[in-house]
Amino acid sequence: MCKILIIEQSLKCRASFEEALVPPYDLTFWPAGKNVTPHLQKKDYGIILLNFEQDDGVNFRRLKQIRQVSPYTPVVILSEVDKAEPAARAMRKGAADFLVTPFLNEKIRLAVQRALENRQMKNEIDYHRSKQDIVYDFDKIIARSNSMKQIIADLKKFSRTDSTILITGETGTGKSFLSGAVHFNSHRRDNPFIKINCANIPDNLLESELFGHEKGAFTGADKTRVGRLEQGRDGTVFLDEIGEINLSLQAKLLRVLEEKSFERVGGNRTIHSDVRIIAATNRDLEVQVAEGKFREDLFYRINILRILLPALRDRKACIEPLAQHLLEKTCRNLRKTIRGFSPDNVLDRFRAYSWPGNIRQLANTIERAAILEESPFIREENIILPEPVAEIPKTDSMSSVQTENFYSQEKEMIVKALEESLWVQKDAACLLGISPRALNYKIKKLGITHARWRKNR
Known part of the structure; x- marks a missing residue:
C-alpha cells in the first residue's frame, strides 16, 4: 500500500483527499505550520502532497527541507494561485507536479499516479545508470576507421567545453547517439539531456515545444506550458534536423544562443536558461544560407565546433564490429541466442553494399534477420538488401x-x-x-x- 503524506494548512480538504485517494493509498495528514523534518526522518512515504500558501518564501523553504530529507520522494504542490512563475520555480526546485484549485478527484488521482510512475522510471534509470555510462563511454564506441577515430578524439575535447556543436551527415549515421555521448561525458551530465526532432513537429507547434506558452496564448492553450529549452536548464538540448526550422524560429533560437534568454509564446516575461545546444542536420546549410532558407548569423553561431559524420559505406572497417554489436543487442531484446554471421558471404555482402540508410538500415536488416533465423548463425537467405529506389529518368523520349x-x-x-x-x-x-x-x-x-x-x- 502506497503511503502518502499530505501537508495542508487547515486540513480543510481532508474529506476531498480521502474521497479521491481511496485504498491502495494510506493517507497521513500533517499541519503545514508544524515542522515535518523530524517526522520524515523516521517515516518513509511514497509521495508527498504539499500545500502552497501565499507566502512564497516559506513555501520554497519548506519544499527545500523536504527535498533534503526525502530526496527520492516525489512532491506534488497544491496551490490556489494560478501563476506560471511559482509553478516553474517549484518544478526547478524538484517538485514532481503543480496542481491548481479546484482540486478535482480525478485531477488528484492522475497527479499521484503520474508522480509514482515517474519515480518508478527514475529508479529504473538509476539502476541502469552504470550500463548507460558504459554505452556512452567514448572508448567503447565502435570506431575502427581512421575518420571515426579522429571524430571520437575531437568529441572528447568538445565535451569538455560548453560551446555549440554542429553535427552533419546523412540520415542514420549516428548523430543523435554521439550528441548523447557528448552530454554524458560533460560537466552537465547530471542535468537534463533533451532531444527534439525539428522535422517531426509542425512549425505552429514547434515554437511552443521549444519556448513554451502562457495560458490563453492561442486556441487550446488552456494552461501554461514550460518549453523544452526551459526544462533543459543547465543541461543539453539536442536539436535534430535544425535545417527544417523556419526563419522566424531561427531568429528566436539565435537569441537563445547569444543571450541564453527568451519569452514564452504569448508572454512578455524574459526567461533565462543556460543550456548547451548541439545541432544536427543532413542538409547542406551553406547551400540553404545561399538560397535564403537559413539565417547566415545563426549558421555561424552554431558552426563553432563542427563534426561531419561519414556515411557507413565510407567507413567499411566499422561494418563488421558494428554488425556484431547490433546482433548482440538484438538478441538480448529478442531473448535469442545467435552467435554470429554465417561464413557464406554475409559479411562480404555487408561490406560491398552501399547502405543508403546507414547504421539505422544495418540495424533494421539485422533485426529482421534475427527474427527469422532459427540456426545459431545469421544465414544469407535471411538478409534482404534492396537497392535504393531510383527516381524516374527525366527524358522526353520515354514511352x-x-x-x-x-x-x-x-x-x-x-x-x-x-x-x-x-x-x-x-x-x-x-x-x-x-x-x-x-x-x-x-x-x-x-x-x-x-x-x-x-x-x-
Whole structure:
C-alpha cells in the first residue's frame, strides 16, 4: 500500500483527499505550520502532497527541507494561485507536479499516479545508470576507421567545453547517439539531456515545444506550458534536423544562443536558461544560407565546433564490429541466442553494399534477420538488401509503356518493403534506404493503401 503524506494548512480538504485517494493509498495528514523534518526522518512515504500558501518564501523553504530529507520522494504542490512563475520555480526546485484549485478527484488521482510512475522510471534509470555510462563511454564506441577515430578524439575535447556543436551527415549515421555521448561525458551530465526532432513537429507547434506558452496564448492553450529549452536548464538540448526550422524560429533560437534568454509564446516575461545546444542536420546549410532558407548569423553561431559524420559505406572497417554489436543487442531484446554471421558471404555482402540508410538500415536488416533465423548463425537467405529506389529518368523520349513499367516495378518494390516491415512506413523507408518523407510521397503517388493506416480508415 502506497503511503502518502499530505501537508495542508487547515486540513480543510481532508474529506476531498480521502474521497479521491481511496485504498491502495494510506493517507497521513500533517499541519503545514508544524515542522515535518523530524517526522520524515523516521517515516518513509511514497509521495508527498504539499500545500502552497501565499507566502512564497516559506513555501520554497519548506519544499527545500523536504527535498533534503526525502530526496527520492516525489512532491506534488497544491496551490490556489494560478501563476506560471511559482509553478516553474517549484518544478526547478524538484517538485514532481503543480496542481491548481479546484482540486478535482480525478485531477488528484492522475497527479499521484503520474508522480509514482515517474519515480518508478527514475529508479529504473538509476539502476541502469552504470550500463548507460558504459554505452556512452567514448572508448567503447565502435570506431575502427581512421575518420571515426579522429571524430571520437575531437568529441572528447568538445565535451569538455560548453560551446555549440554542429553535427552533419546523412540520415542514420549516428548523430543523435554521439550528441548523447557528448552530454554524458560533460560537466552537465547530471542535468537534463533533451532531444527534439525539428522535422517531426509542425512549425505552429514547434515554437511552443521549444519556448513554451502562457495560458490563453492561442486556441487550446488552456494552461501554461514550460518549453523544452526551459526544462533543459543547465543541461543539453539536442536539436535534430535544425535545417527544417523556419526563419522566424531561427531568429528566436539565435537569441537563445547569444543571450541564453527568451519569452514564452504569448508572454512578455524574459526567461533565462543556460543550456548547451548541439545541432544536427543532413542538409547542406551553406547551400540553404545561399538560397535564403537559413539565417547566415545563426549558421555561424552554431558552426563553432563542427563534426561531419561519414556515411557507413565510407567507413567499411566499422561494418563488421558494428554488425556484431547490433546482433548482440538484438538478441538480448529478442531473448535469442545467435552467435554470429554465417561464413557464406554475409559479411562480404555487408561490406560491398552501399547502405543508403546507414547504421539505422544495418540495424533494421539485422533485426529482421534475427527474427527469422532459427540456426545459431545469421544465414544469407535471411538478409534482404534492396537497392535504393531510383527516381524516374527525366527524358522526353520515354514511352508511356516504359513509364508504366517503371511505376509498376517501383510499386512492387515498395509494397514488398512494407510487407517486410509489417506496414510500418518508417521501418520500410530505412529498408529501402530513403527518407520517410520520400516514401510517404511515393505511397501517395502510387496509390498504395493499407487497412492499418489511419488515413485509410
